[in-house]
Amino acid sequence: MQDNSANPLTNAKPQGDARPSPCRVALIGFGTVGRAVAKILCERRDGPLRLTHISNRNVEKKRQSWVPADVLWTDDLELVLHSDVQIVVELIGGLDPAGQIVRRALEAGKSVVTANKQLIARQGPDLLRLAASHGCRLEFGASVAGGVPVLPALRTGLCGDRLHGIAGILNGTCNYILSRIEHARIPFSEALEEAQARGYAEADASEDLDGGDARAKLTILVLAGLNAQVTPESVRARSIRPIDAVDFDYAAELGCTIRQISRADLNEGTLFAEVGPCLVPADSPFGRVQKNLNLVLTSGQYGGDMAFLGAGAGGDPTAVAVVSDLMFVAESLSGDARGAANKVSAPAISSDFETPWYLRFFVRDQPGIVARLAQILAEHRLNIDSVLQKPGFDKAALPFVITLEPCRDSQLHPALEKMSGLDFALRPCLCLPILR
Ligand SMILES: NC(=O)c1ccc[n+]([C@@H]2O[C@H](COP(=O)([O-])OP(=O)(O)OC[C@H]3O[C@@H](n4cnc5c(N)ncnc54)[C@H](OP(=O)(O)O)[C@@H]3O)[C@@H](O)[C@H]2O)c1
Numbered sequence: 001m002q003d004n005s006a007n008p009l010t011n012a013k014p015q016g017d018a019r020p021s022p023c024r025v026a027l028i029g030f031g032t033v034g035r036a037v038a039k040i041l042c043e044r045r046d047g048p049l050r051l052t053h054i055s056n057r058n059v060e061k062k063r064q065s066w067v068p069a070d071v072l073w074t075d076d077l078e079l080v081l082h083s084d085v086q087i088v089v090e091l092i093g094g095l096d097p098a099g100q101i102v103r104r105a106l107e108a109g110k111s112v113v114t115a116n117k118q119l120i121a122r123q124g125p126d127l128l129r130l131a132a133s134h135g136c137r138l139e140f141g142a143s144v145a146g147g148v149p150v151l152p153a154l155r156t157g158l159c160g161d162r163l164h165g166i167a168g169i170l171n172g173t174c175n176y177i178l179s180r181i182e183h184a185r186i187p188f189s190e191a192l193e194e195a196q197a198r199g200y201a202e203a204d205a206s207e208d209l210d211g212g213d214a215r216a217k218l219t220i221l222v223l224a225g226l227n228a229q230v231t232p233e234s235v236r237a238r239s240i241r242p243i244d245a246v247d248f249d250y251a252a253e254l255g256c257t258i259r260q261i262s263r264a265d266l267n268e269g270t271l272f273a274e275v276g277p278c279l280v281p282a283d284s285p286f287g288r289v290q291k292n293l294n295l296v297l298t299s300g301q302y303g304g305d306m307a308f309l310g311a312g313a314g315g316d317p318t319a320v321a322v323v324s325d326l327m328f329v330a331e332s333l334s335g336d337a338r339g340a341a342n343k344v345s346a347p348a349i350s351s352d353f354e355t356p357w358y359l360r361f362f363v364r365d366q367p368g369i370v371a372r373l374a375q376i377l378a379e380h381r382l383n384i385d386s387v388l389q390k391p392g393f394d395k396a397a398l399p400f401v402i403t404l405e406p407c408r409d410s411q412l413h414p415a416l417e418k419m420s421g422l423d424f425a426l427r428p429c430l431c432l433p434i435l436r
Helices: 032-043 077-081 098-107 117-133 150-157 172-184 188-197 212-226 245-253 315-333 369-379 409-420
Strands: 023-028 049-055 072-074 087-090 111-114 163-169 256-267 270-281 293-300 304-311 348-350 354-363 384-388 398-408 430-433
Touching: 023 032, 023 077, 023 315, 032 049, 032 315, 049 077, 049 315, 072 077, 077 098, 087 098, 087 315, 098 111, 098 117, 111 117, 111 315, 117 212, 150 212, 150 304, 150 315, 163 212, 172 188, 172 245, 172 256, 172 293, 212 256, 212 270, 245 256, 245 354, 245 398, 270 430, 369 384, 369 398, 369 409, 398 409
Parallel strands: 023 049, 023 087, 049 072, 087 111, 270 348
Antiparallel strands: 163 256, 163 293, 256 270, 293 304, 354 398, 354 430, 384 398
């Protein structure tokens, strides 16, 4: 006898049961992620999703024999937008024409699934409103941390909490480079070249190294988890380029390592947010994240701290997130609803965190240097926690470190300005927050 009961967790009906007709899906963009999404959809033809269109420029070059013959390949986007598909998957990336495609699909009453962080970080709230006004859905679970299901967790699993903090390692390229400097004690430039040779960094990696990519992702996490709307440009981004192998030596002296951290704390109506290299305890969750993995930690008033770790990029993991969104949309088109609309606030934004600090100097050695620096710090009411100097360096270019007790960035900044004019300073002081 056939068991016709649904899976009580997923509601999925066993095969052979009478099911509604599958949801028609068009894929726009057949690149790394698009191809991996198509593969999953084509291998699961008996599921709730039916791939009907694949669209890409010069589409003839993209054709694959494993795609069933009834899928229409086209480079004509109008044909897709005027078809009877119910969900459009946008996987071409960038703002234009991706933004136009998403807008037009929503206006035509089609739900949209996208992995496009730049688009969602800049236009997400507008597009969500547009989707709601046309009775359809916009899902973007793959836009942050690739295959790590942190956005769905924020929008469903944690929406019962009141989150006040989100912090993450969101850029695999930076984490790869910093991990390599950490383990091989090689210069930044060599670690970057290695990352480029292995395909972990693009030829122009500025967007990754200088924090643009991570702050777009942080903007989306803030929207989904803290219900706050900010622009990516309003979040300060500091580059990892000045990090030197010697900084890992000094960080180790402090029981720390260095990672690019994206963090946001909502505190009495102000959102403290920034992206940049930070000292983190070597044995902390952040300190242990190696190579190109992503980690997101959330802090909630009721549920405390949560961690999400996994592959932040790659065709297959990202495709899983896209297909999960598709499954959800297909389910919601038949009546379900996830993530009740939370009210979005527009808080004041600041990067003026109060933290302990790591100051690294490169100086031409002469008597009285520490006394001069200590005097400037004292004039600005800044307390020294420790002074670290490793032996064996050339006195003509001597690195040493001062760590400070917690103070605000705004308190420290004038002291740094004064220090930058000192005649023994060979490089601008590298100043990193220490996260405990
Ligand atoms: N790759 C990842 O690991 C990853 C992870 C998370 C999120 N994402 C996001 O997923 C999206 C897709 O990334 P991807 O890595 O798959 O990119 P990709 O490999 O560059 O694929 C993009 C595809 O879109 C096509 N395309 C670009 N512009 C087009 C246009 N104007 N009209 C029609 N087709 C166009 C490209 O065609 P050509 O081949 O002719 O250039 C290519 O096939 C992006 O938003 C990205 O940020 C990617």
